[in-house]
Amino acid sequence: xxxRFDRVLLGRLAELLSVQPVKAAEPVRxxxxxxxxxxxxxxxxxxxxxxxxxxxxxxxLGIDLxxxxxxxxxxxxxxxxxxxxxxxxxxxxxxxxxxxxxELIIARxxxxxxxxxxxxxxxxxVAHVGYLPGERILGLSKLARVVExxxxxxQVQERLxxxxxxxxxxxxxxxxxxVVVEAEHLCMTVRGVRAPGGSTVTSALHGQLRHNAASRAExxxxxxxxQQPDVxxxxxxxxxxxxxxxxxxxxxxx
Numbered sequence: 001x002x003x004r005f006d007r008v009l010l011g012r013l014a015e016l017l018s019v020q021p022v023k024a025a026e027p028v029r030x031x032x033x034x035x036x037x038x039x040x041x042x043x044x045x046x047x048x049x050x051x052x053x054x055x056x057x058x059x060x061l062g063i064d065l066x067x068x069x070x071x072x073x074x075x076x077x078x079x080x081x082x083x084x085x086x087x088x089x090x091x092x093x094x095x096x097x098x099x100x101x102x103e104l105i106i107a108r109x110x111x112x113x114x115x116x117x118x119x120x121x122x123x124x125x126v127a128h129v130g131y132l133p134g135e136r137i138l139g140l141s142k143l144a145r146v147v148e149x150x151x152x153x154x155q156v157q158e159r160l161x162x163x164x165x166x167x168x169x170x171x172x173x174x175x176x177x178x179v180v181v182e183a184e185h186l187c188m189t190v191r192g193v194r195a196p197g198g199s200t201v202t203s204a205l206h207g208q209l210r211h212n213a214a215s216r217a218e219x220x221x222x223x224x225x226x227q228q229p230d231v232x233x234x235x236x237x238x239x240x241x242x243x244x245x246x247x248x249x250x251x252x253x254x
Contacts, residue, residue: 038090038149045086050078084115084122087152092171093139102175104215106130106222107143116187117154125183125199127161128223131168132176132208132215138168157183157202165204176207178219 054074058065065071110127129143150163165179180203189196208215 038092038145045082047075047078047082050082051075054078081115081120084113085153087149088145090142090145090149092142092145094136094172095139097133097135097137101133101137104130104132104219104222105137105140106178106219107140108223110144110147112147112151112181112183114151114153114155114157114160114183116185117156119187119191120154121186121190123157123183123185123187123200125181127164128178128180128182129164129168130178130209130219130223131172131174134172134174136172138172143168157181157185157200161202162204165206169206174207176209176212176215177205178209178216179204180220180223 051074054077055065058070058074063070065073106128107130108126108128110129112127113122113124115121116123127147129147131138146164146167150160150167161179161181165177168174168179169177180201182199182201184197184199188194188198205216205219209219210216
């Protein structure tokens with residue numbers, strides 16, 4: 001009797017001490033993640049000294065500034081370069097990828113203009129920026145903002161392309177990033193070799209878009225889809241990606 005009682009007691013005690021499986025708690029939706037405020041480090045801009053230097057530069061090249069049309073040119077030069085070297089601050093807004101979207105997101109033909117750091121002449125064109133989202137997705141306009149962030153400074157196209165890709169990979173932590181830049185460089189078209197119409201293409205890839213051949217092929221196919229050739233009087237022509245870019249047109253700016 002005692003033996004049976006001990007067995008029952010021990011069995012009951014084992015039940016009480018046993019670890020029961022616990023149902024996983026539902027994920028708690030927290031507060032929205034605060035947007036990252038992206039601001040370039042403050043730098044002092046001395047427009048008066050820049051204007052004096054521009055005037056000295058032009059006079060040294062034999063340009064007569066004592067005319068009504070050229071008298072204010074040094075000041076316009078100083079303001080123009082200050083603007084071209086100053087990206088606008090923005091908020092990097094991201095959202096939770098609630099739908100678990102796992103296909104490519106691409107912004108094609110983002111207008112781009114920068115300044116070649118070797119000759120301080122503009123290069124203009126377009127950027128195609130895409131990524132494979134992970135836990136978060138990015139406000140679409142921010143892809144253009146990131147391009148501007150790195151374009152508004154003395155640059156080379158190769159570095160610009162890599163910087164955009166690296167920055168998005170670091171800040172967004174996606175499964176992959178792809179950036180392609182197509183641009184025409186005035187340092188190559190109006191001086192030196194003088195090859196108008198020539199364009200330069202650079203690319204930078206991270207993650208799955210770099211290491212997975214199928215994903216990489218899909219990315220390049222999608223960014224090329226808007227460039228299908230048209231037949232024009234028996235010739236194959238490509239649409240001009242720069243025709244709507246005001247910096248690529250022959251206009252006077254004040």
